[in-house]
Structures are given as C-alpha cells and as structure tokens.
Amino acid sequence: MIEAFHRIKRLPPYVFAEVNALKAAARARGEDVIDFGMGNPDMPTPPHIVQKLVETVQDPKTHRYSTSRGIPGLRRALSDYYERRFGVEIDPETEAIATLGSKEGLANLAQAITSPGDVVLAPNPCYPIHAFGFIIAGGAVRHMPAGAGEGDFRETFMEALHRGVAHSIPKPIAVILNFPQNPTAQCVDLDFYEEVVDFCLRHEIYILSDLAYAEIYFGETPPPSVLQVPKARDIAVEFTSLSKTYNMPGWRVGFAAGNKRLIAALARIKSYVDYGAFTPIQVAATAALNGPQECVDDIRRTYKERRDVLIDGLARAGWDAPSPEATMFAWAPVPEPWKEAGSLEFAKALLRDANVAVAPGSGFGEYGEGFVRLGLVENLQRTRQAVRGIRSFLAKPPSLPTLDIRKAV
Ligand SMILES: Cc1ncc(COP(=O)(O)O)c(C=O)c1O
Structure with missing residues (x-):
C-alpha cells in the first residue's frame, strides 16, 4: 500500500x-x-534595477556559482539600510545573510533550529510559512489567536504569549512576529517590541520577526524593527525582503539580520542547500538598496x-x-x-x-x-x-x- x-x-x-x-x-x-x-x-520592478541586472549578466564571470550567504556588497547594502532606516548597526559579516526571498530564509531557519517536537509560538491567522516552516521541520506549533478586531491587540497578544509559555511542554523555542502582518495588516510600535523582547529574554525564547512589509506603510510613522530594541539581538533575528519594497517578488531576494548564532545556523544550512541567488540578481538587489529610493x-x-x-x-x-x-x-x-x-x-x-x-x-x-x-x-x-x-x-x-x-x- x-x-x-x-x-x-x-x-x-x-x-x-x-x-x-x-x-x-x-x-x-x-x-x-x-x-x-x-x-x-x-x-x-523599477527600470534602474532591471538595467543593472541586464548589465551584470553580460559578464560571464557572473555565471558561476554565487555565494550562499550573499555577496559581501549586498550584505553591506542591507547593513547600510538598517543604519539609515532604523539606526541599527548590523555587522554584514556575522549578523546578516541574503536569502532566496524571506520565505526561503524562514523555512531554512526553521530547519536549522528545530529538534523533533520542539514547540514554536506562531500567530494565527498567519502567512503559512510562519507555522508550516516548523511543521515541515518536525516541530509542533502552538497557535496564538491574533485575529483582528476586538479588544486591545497588544494586551491580547501578550496574554497569548504568556499562556503559550506557561502551558507548553516543552517550553517554546521561539515566537514568530510579523508586523505589519499578513493577512490582518496589524501594526505595532516600538513599545510593543520592547515588551516582547523583555519577556522573551527572561524566558530564553528566540524571536523570529518577519518585516516583509517594512516599507509598505501609509501613515506618517514607518513600521519599526524589533532590532531597534537594544538587547534584541541577543535573541532576535529579522527577515526583510525586496519583493514588496521594490516590486521584485519573482527575483527571490530577502535577508535575515540579527542574532549571530541564528544567522550562523541559517548560513550553515544554506551552505548545504543552495549556492545563493544568481550573482546578477544579487548585484541588482544591491543597486536597489543603494540606489535612488523615489x-x-x-x-x-x-x-x-x-x-x-x-x-x-x-x-x-x-x-x-x-x-x-x-x-x-x-x-x-x-x-x-x-x-x-x-x-x-x-x-x-x-x-x-x-x-x-x-x-x-x-x-x-x-x-x-x-x-x-x-x-x-x-x-x-x-x-x-x-x-x-x-x-x-x-x-x-x-x-x-x-x-x-x-x-x-
Ligand atoms: C509576511 C510575509 N512574509 C514573507 C513573504 C514572502 O516574501 P519573499 O518574497 O521575500 O519570500 C510574504 C509574501 O507574501 C509575506 O506576506
């Protein structure tokens, strides 16, 4: 059978x-x-980014295998973005990695850190890889109700987090954050991240934050990064992506930044699984981050x-x-x-x-x-x-x- x-x-x-x-x-x-x-x-995709790809692909040197962690210039561009946008210093060598879209990064990080039966706290509803990345990796997911609407979101979320930790055996290894959120569009402020980081530091739980919509906001205040919380990098890694920011969903370029141990774990898995994005894509992605932002x-x-x-x-x-x-x-x-x-x-x-x-x-x-x-x-x-x-x-x-x-x- x-x-x-x-x-x-x-x-x-x-x-x-x-x-x-x-x-x-x-x-x-x-x-x-x-x-x-x-x-x-x-x-x-904006024409100057496409142009950079076209230019770069003419050079046969770029046709070889690339580097799975991302070319140094691209990791530096990410680190400059974090500095400029969030006032956060990221070491491009040890605290940043390029991924084949943030989805791939999330899935491979789940593979890297999950032992069979490990519990992860994921919001529900959520973008599917937030929960299923861990299911694929052999973990178990405890869902935190995070629907829109009734009550104060922060209070509801913190309660769900407390309950998730108090009632999960074994203790959760990580919590997934995604603000602005897909699908609910829920946003949070820096105070919220401070409270979550404080809680997770005390309970020794990793934070995996998905900031794919960092630049797609409509109010005066841009969404913050969890890495703006001073001690966040002791436990947090954050995923960003070029897919929405520069209309590059098919290019498959994203990043993880933050905690060195998590970045090294992801780098190790990726060194076995892929050779990184095609070099011309990485060069064009670098041009996207470093170039005009209009x-x-x-x-x-x-x-x-x-x-x-x-x-x-x-x-x-x-x-x-x-x-x-x-x-x-x-x-x-x-x-x-x-x-x-x-x-x-x-x-x-x-x-x-x-x-x-x-x-x-x-x-x-x-x-x-x-x-x-x-x-x-x-x-x-x-x-x-x-x-x-x-x-x-x-x-x-x-x-x-x-x-x-x-x-x-
Ligand atoms: C919250 C969230 N994270 C990640 C992704 C995937 O992004 P990427 O194209 O970087 O893999 C999406 C795409 O819709 C998303 O909504």
Missing part, C-alpha cells in the same frame, strides 16, 4: 488552492476575473490610492472594512448574511457571481475565519470595476449554500 509521506500528510493544500482552481476555471470560460486573491505585486515612494503611493478606492468603494457597497495602515492587504469581515456560511463559501460565491477573487481568511488559520483578505494588486480602474461587481453582488439576496439545503429539508 502506498502511504502518504510523513511530512506531506501534515501539509494541507496551499491556502489559495480551492479558490485558484475556481479562478482558473472561470478564466478558461473566458471570464475576466479581478484578482485580489494573491499578494503578488503587479507593478514592474521608486519606493511611488510604490507606496500606488498601494495607498488603491487602498482608498477599495475601502471607500466597499463602504459605499455597504461592506465596512478597516482601512489598512500598512501592507498590501485589506482584511475585511465577511458580510453579515455570509457569516454563518464562512469565508470560503463567501469567497467562492463572490468569484462565481461577481468575478472577484479574494482569499478566504480560514486559509490563514482557524482564527482567520470570519474574514477575507483582499490584495491591493489590481489597478485603480479594475479595483473600481470590482467594487461595482461587489456592490451588485451584495445587493442581491445571498445564495447561501448551507441555508438552501436546510430549506429544502
């Missing part, structure tokens, strides 16, 4: 699989689907305009969703008539009847139920078109699958 593989059995189909299948079917029928489903930036302002402005059109439009359609302060996502409560049917049924109906794809909150974890995530990855015109579709969808009586069955019985 063929048994499912041990690790594969523990991985449910990826979050977007069901909605993606419906999306593909609708497109095959020739329908125009407006796709807020994935967090896949739709804008082009392109980042433009990217931010574009997401902000889309956010405003979407949130205002939804409000006019009778769907109140909080306006995200950061990230490229709106996290919207499932409208009342669909609450009971749940986020997946709502997402499926919206796709079927309005040709608008959203990601069901339940795909990000059980505490994501009751919400859907809308990615700001369609242009203004298509976002307006989607809002019109949503408005007429919500104006009609809902075709609720479960309630219909009950009526039939």
